[in-house]
Amino acid sequence: MxxxxxxxxxxxxxxxxxxxxxxxxxxxxxxxxxxxxxxxxxxxxxxxxxxxxxxxxxxxxxxxxxxxxxxxxxxxxxxxxxxxxxxxxxxxxxxxxEGLAADTTPALRAEQAARAAEAASPWGARAVGEPELVLLPLPAGARLVFALWVRFDQNLERIFVDARTGAIAWRYDDLRTEAAVGTGTGVWGDRKKVSADSGPGGFRAEDRLRPPALTTYDLGQSLSASSVTFTGGLLDPARVARSADNNWMDGAIVDAHVYAGWTYDYYFKRHGRRGIDGRDLPLRSVTHFLPPSLGFANAFWDPFQNAVYYGDGDAVYAPFAGAIDVVAHEITHGVTQYTWDGIYAGESGALNEAFSDIMGTAAEFFHEPAGEGRMRADYWLGEDLAFGFDPPRSAVRSMQNPSAFCSETLGICDPDHYSRLYRGPLDGGGVHHNGGIASQAFFLLVEGGLNRTSLRRVLGLGPQHRDKAERIFYRGFTSYLTPSATFADARAATIRAALDLYGEAEAAEVASAWAAVGVQ
Structure with missing residues (x-):
């Protein structure tokens, strides 16, 4: 609940x-x-x-x-x-x-709460981080709980343990998926410049051209190395990716490393932001996570390592580091963590995912030419990853037409309008599906057009003013949203940001875009 x-x-x-x-x-x-x-x-x-x-x-x-x-x-x-x-x-x-009052003296110790969370999770689960004593607002009243994370298999859950009884009060999936310059070949055979560090025995994938340490690791598809790092162990420096001659040929390593740098450049040049925390915090990219027999076709943000983990795909998808929008999407989860830190469930979780989709697409348009085809900027998400490039079948979501994607599990299509919001228990309350509402609002703000549900038409700012829309949503989300934000909050925040940055005409277009998707 x-x-x-x-x-x-x-x-x-x-x-x-x-x-x-x-x-x-x-x-x-x-x-x-x-x-x-x-x-x-x-x-x-x-x-x-x-x-x-x-x-x-x-x-x-x-x-x-x-x-x-x-x-x-x-x-x-x-x-x-x-x-x-x-x-x-x-x-x-x-x-x-208002009106919250509670006895904040727990009956359990933090370590007892951690054991209770592990016992309520699959075999091998391990609590990570220090449990925090907090008040959790619930429909029946606020409960004193210990908040902590639990890792198991390839999962990361946020669990709230009642500090008096040891019962699980609430839980949700918190895994947010999806100086020397050499050259390298990316996943799709394109050549890129690779910023690396030279040293004895060759070159290491450590970017020395940008202020933060951007380091790329190679887990070598090792189950043991993947399990150790994901269950709380530190990334082994010996696993930093290497090249003997600075001519990098592993596409997953090249793209993860290069696109992390490109994402940093986008945030700095467009928004004046210095890395995920705004202070050039080191960022890690971890490639070749898990053996190919497990077919890990995904990527995710790890808040403990400040790292993005990339799977090597499967028979349908190439390594997940092979698309700039996917890389920037995951890194944006880090930006969210260090700004508004949206709770990864319900409407706030959908906004969390939408913001990553929006910024991932923005980084794609910043670095790649607009158009159709692989490595061209568009409003599909993850379309470059499939071996058979054929949007929409090769994409995972669409900002232009969210409802083109339907889930057999949920029995719904991604909503493009608030009236179609998924309110069930699956997918953390629809964090990936409901994000399409905010993504559609952003698309309409840039391009204008018709929402297919409300039939409301938006003039939009125009593609020539894409930078305005990006700055408005970036400022609105990072400066004004809070962890429990709703779609209505996002509307108010982006209108406020438009007024801050530009004026009433732009704010009116923001309001029009949100109205078209049913958010007032």
Whole structure:
């Protein structure tokens, strides 16, 4: 059962719609919200957890506060406060749950909670990381729980253990799937420049041209090496990919390494962002995960290693490092982790996936020419990975027409409109399927056109202003969303971002795109 936030006090978009690019709000509009936050922080009910400098407006900052009750963080309850250089509040977004009161003294110890989570999981499951004592809002009331992660097989679950009884209060799948310069051949035979580090015995796949350490590993399709690193062991430095002559011929290694650098370049050049955490945190790419007999046709973000793991595909799909949109999609899960950190279930999980799809597609358009065919920018997701290139059959999702993809398991097609939102228990509440609603809104904002469900037509900004749409969604998601965000929150956040960056005309187009997909 997912957390309940219906009774939350919403503090959304307090800066007025009349504010344009570079404008500041009037004190009369935002002073009460700022004063409320200060009072809550002084009483220990809000805890400042992150300060984010505004790359678009020097001097502005975004302050993230977690709600706290009795010293315990409230899951999903967070406020984001935008302030100017003089400390004046410009806007507030997020959720604060009124009337929460709870005894935050656990009956269990953290290690007992970890054992309970392992016992409630398949054989061989292992708790990783330190359990955190938190309050989990549920329809029947808030419960004091230990939050932790459990790994087993190729799974990573987020589990909440009741801190008094040891029962599982909630769980969800948290695996977010999908100086010397040499040359290399990618998965599809294309030649690329490879930034590597020279040393005794040859060259290592360590990018020295960009500020962060971008390192690519080769697990050699070894089951033991894959299992050790995925179940909590550190990546072995001896597994860093190597080339004797700096002429790299392993396509999966080449593409994982090169596309990680290209993704860094996209974020820096388009958004002024320095890596996944904004501070050039090292990033790891891990190739040849698991033996080919297991047919691992997927990729995923590992939040503990700050790494993307790439499978080598199967009879249908090539190695998953072979597409820039897939690589950028997974790395964007890292960006999300270090900004709004959307809970990977329900609407927030769908927005998490949608943001990765949007930024993955944006990176593809940034680096590849638009058009049809392999290694051409388009609105299909993962279409370059299939050996038989034939969208839509060779793709996994579409931003232009989400409903072209249907699931036999769920018995639905990916919705392009909020009225068709999947609300069942599978796929974490439809995180991959429901993401199409936000992706369709982004597509309509760029290209314009007709939503097939509502039949509402959107003018759009036009492909020549693709950069505007990308900046609006990037700023809206990373600056204003909070972990329990809904589609309505994403609408408000992107409208706010459009007003910040450009003005009322662009904000109106954002609102029109969301209206077309049924989000008001």
């Amino acid at each position: 997912p957390p309940a936030y219906r009774n939350a006090l919403l503090l959304m978009a307090l800066a007025l719609a009349g504010l344009g690019a570079g404008a500041t709000s009037g004190d009369d509009e935002t002073r009460p919200a700022g004063a409320r936050i200060d009072a809550l922080a002084a009483r220990g009910e809000l805890r400042l957890v992150r300060v984010q400098e505004d790359a678009d407006f020097p001097g502005r900052r975004h302050l993230r506060y977690d709600q706290v009750v009795g010293g315990a963080r409230v899951v999903g309850a967070q406020l984001v406060r935008q302030i100017d250089g003089e400390g004046r509040t410009l806007s507030v977004h997020g959720r604060f749950l």
